[in-house]
Amino acid sequence: MDRICQTQGCGAVIPPQKGSARPRKFCEACRPPRNRPNPRVIKLPTTPAPEPDTTASVPPLVATYRERLEVAGRLDSPEGAHVLLLASLLTGGAHTASGAAALSRELRAAMEVALEGAPREPDKLDELAARRAAKAAGAS
Numbered sequence: 001m002d003r004i005c006q007t008q009g010c011g012a013v014i015p016p017q018k019g020s021a022r023p024r025k026f027c028e029a030c031r032p033p034r035n036r037p038n039p040r041v042i043k044l045p046t047t048p049a050p051e052p053d054t055t056a057s058v059p060p061l062v063a064t065y066r067e068r069l070e071v072a073g074r075l076d077s078p079e080g081a082h083v084l085l086l087a088s089l090l091t092g093g094a095h096t097a098s099g100a101a102a103l104s105r106e107l108r109a110a111m112e113v114a115l116e117g118a119p120r121e122p123d124k125l126d127e128l129a130a131r132r133a134a135k136a137a138g139a140s
């Protein structure tokens with residue numbers, strides 16, 4: 001025996017009940033099952049997450065100095081911090097020519113101080129010279 005939707009004016013035939021669920025009194029058009037999205041819920045437009053602004057990253061000059069300091073193991077030293085401060089000052093603002101020149105001088109001096117006594121990887125040239133010297137010593 002078919003059941004009829006009890007909504008007034010609907011009168012849709014309810015299909016035979018599947019499984020052990022409670023028999024429906026209303027058709028699916030009138031009372032959507034719970035696991036279906038409620039058609040009355042308005043979906044808010046989802047705003048995409050703003051992409052990280054990569055243009056606001058560290059300026060190349062500062063990044064270069066940071067790299068050099070890191071290689072030398074001086075990134076965490078006060079002298080290294082001084083270098084990075086000067087580098088970001090140099091790149092960060094509008095300077096007059098003489099102001100930029102003065103900052104550049106300061107930066108180079110600070111870098112020299114920061115790298116003083118830092119362990120340095122042997123140069124390729126140094127290596128070559130050492131090898132030549134060893135060869136010469138062996139030959140004689």
Ligand SMILES: [Zn+2]
Pocket residue numbers: 005006007010011012026027028029030031
């Ligand atoms: Zn109905």
